[in-house]
Structure formats: C-alpha cells, structure tokens
Amino acid sequence: MTDVDDTLTNVLRRRIIDGEFAPGTRLSEISLAEKLGVSRNTLREAFRVLSEQGLVEHVPNRGVSVASPTVADVVDIYRARRYVEPAALAAGSPLHPAVSAMRAAVEQGETSLEARDWRTLGTANMAFHDAIVALADSPRLERLFRDIAAELRLAFLEIDNPEALHAPFVTRNRALLETFLEQGGPAAATELQDYLVLSERTVLGAFTRLRH
Amino acid sequence: MTDVDDTLTNVLRRRIIDGEFAPGTRLSEISLAEKLGVSRNTLREAFRVLSEQGLVEHVPNRGVSVASPTVADVVDIYRARRYVEPAALAAGSPLHPAVSAMRAAVEQGETSLEARDWRTLGTANMAFHDAIVALADSPRLERLFRDIAAELRLAFLEIDNPEALHAPFVTRNRALLETFLEQGGPAAATELQDYLVLSERTVLGAFTRLRH
C-alpha cells in the first residue's frame, strides 16, 4: 500500500498528484533540477516516463508542463473505466485477495468521511476502484488504470469542491461491495455501470462549471 | 498509416518490432549509441519510454534488454484483448470511419496471404484489430492496444512458423467484418470472443512447444 519507491520518477509523480504543481504549470528543467538536487539529464529521463504515463505534457522545444485534463480527457477516462471496471467486477471472484483491499478501502473511506478529510477520502475511493481492477489479475489492465487514475486526480485538483466530488460515493462503495458479495459479480457490474455514469456526470458538471 | 515519426524512440521501436534485435538481447548503451550515432544520454531517454511501453525491460544497474514475453505475458495480453476488443466491436457503429480501415486490413491480409508474405500478413492482421479498437474512439484504449500489440509481435518473433500463426485468421477476419456489417456489433462481439480464444490457443501452443 505505502509506496516508498524513491526513484525520481515516483517522487515527481507523488508531488504532482498531491497538487504541489498545479495542472498546466510549466516545469522548467533548470530550476526544477536545481530544486530537486538532480541533474538536468536525470530529470529529463523522469519526464519521459511521466509523459508516457500522461501525467505531464511534453511539447518539443517548449518543455513539459503538468497535464491539465480537458473535458474530452475526462470523457475518455470514464469511457475506459466503463470498459474495464464492470467487466473485472463481473468476472471477479468473492474469494479473490483484492476483495479485502476493497473492504479496507470502503472502511477507510467511511473513516475519512467522518473526519471530513477529503484528500484521504479521494485516495480511499481511488483505492476501491483500483482493487476492483485488481480482481482481473491483469498487470496490463492495472497499469492502464493506474495511469488513468492519476490523470483523473489531476482533474480533481482543479475542482475546488472535493466534498461534493467524493463524499456521495462512500455509501455507494459500501453498497457495491455488498452487492458483489451477496448477489455476485454480474449484479454488481450493472450497479457499477450506473455508478460510473453518475460519477462522470458529477465530475463533468463541476468541471464545465469551472471552465464556465 | 505510414509512421514516419523519426524520433529516436520510434526508430528503435520499429527496429525492435521488425526483429532486428531478438527478444532478450541485451542493448548495450555504449555500442548501441555509437551504432545509432546518438549520445548515451539521448539513447537512455528513449529507453525510458520504450520501457514504459513494455517493449524493453530495464533492470537497475544491469541495463535494458529487448522484452521477451513469457507465457504469463501472452495470457495477460489476451486477457486484456478480450476485455477491450469485443466490447469495442459490440458498441461500434458500422458507419464509423475505422470500418474502412478494417476493410482495408482484411484486403491487405488476403493479398499478403496469396503472396505468402507472412510479415506483411502479420502487420495486416494487427491493423485489423487496431481498427476494431479504434471503433471505441478512445485514445487511452488505443494506446493500451498499441503497447499490447507491440509486445505480442515480440512473442510472434520467437515463433518461427509465421504461416500457422497468421494465415488461419485471414478468412476469419473477413467473416468477422461481414458479421459486423450484416448482423451488427453484438453478434460480431461474440464471434470475436471465440476468435480470440482460438488465437490465444494458437499462440500459446506454438509458444510452449518452443520453450519445450
């Protein structure tokens, strides 16, 4: 759970996701390398993989900036989620190890909701869906979801109403987990479809309202 | 269609997929940089993105080698394909621009089969599935498939019987396209499910026979 991979790439990754650099911010090679205490070359190597992961946008001769997801990006992210998550849930076994991760995420979400700790709540919600994807036992699909989730968090960062964004889904996560355990994967999958449609609508609403 | 992006990354990518470096080959930074006429630093940057795409394997302090897919990798690749491709086909519209790409790929495949040009045939078959994924209009799913397809080609490279690998699917592609156009997406999707199961079995058979 705790990711203590201290490679430069992961450090940058975490800092970006944590909102240290706002989406759209230009990341100057010289100043950032200096601030991180590494050389330009190693920083550039890290930039290449972050760019490949979609966290950072690279324009030739103009450097990299923190990705700033557009409405089209959000739509595409949810499209990909609808392809992967419900199918993983439908075929998943209630005995799969990832189920305990789902349960842990639900409980963490409930705790965070009570504490009104929106950042932790957002992380917990994401962990819940990550566990759903893990049901598929597919490293490649997990990688896709990891990248997609990171991008989505960037979109979340631009919305300054985290409560509306995350709070409504705590009870839904709990309900979805129970459906999965008591009624099986296919029933949970259809419930997740609706869930994702609602989630997309929530995000897009806040998003377009923001870009007004 | 013709990819003439001459970035170092793409040059390397093409050469690896074309089998210039056999899977598992160690790619020495010094000698390869010299051979390509670039510096070690820029080569390393290219390595980072190829590694992120799964085409190349990076082990700290031991450099990179051309990825050599295992049986588990092939299984996972087909699992991911079964998640994405049938769903894209099921929801796809016969009026989508990608349909013409599907048709072109089918015809190219038939031509290559007649000419017994297995390499081109393999490319055409991949283009067919690429077009299926394109039906989904999702850049992220297309990216996933692009990476997956490249990995699969590496697996193909290790199998020295390309005819058995590619030829049987020319008529199946034609049939699948007709099912899609005449009976619609969902019917084609179930046909594609069986197709992929068969394809996986073909590859895995040749693969395990190879590793004996």
Added chain:
DNA sequence: TGGCACAAGTTGTTCAACAATAATAGCGGC
C-alpha cells in the same frame, strides 16, 4: 573445489558546453 579479492566492464549520474528553437524586448515606420 570453494571462497575471496581483484580487475574489467557497464550503468547511473553529473557537469559543462553548444546548437536549435521559442519567447521577449526594443525599435523604426506608419
């Protein structure tokens, strides 16, 4: 044979430099 120190080679990282490109400022003309 088995273990150990040493040597050779490779990768990881840094630094300094310069070319190529993009952004900025200033200037002249209208």
Added chain:
DNA sequence: GCCGCTATTATTGTTGAACAACTTGTGCCA
C-alpha cells in the same frame, strides 16, 4: 498609439567527458 520586423534572451535538445556505484568474470589461495 500601434503594427511589424529584428535583435536579444531564455529554454530546450544534444553531445562528450568524467567519475562513482554496481555486476560480472578471473585468477589466486587455501
């Protein structure tokens, strides 16, 4: 004042060299 052009400045792209850190292979010695 404002527009368009040129010159300056800043940033990225790439190179080459250097050295530390790590792996691997070799030969020595017990």
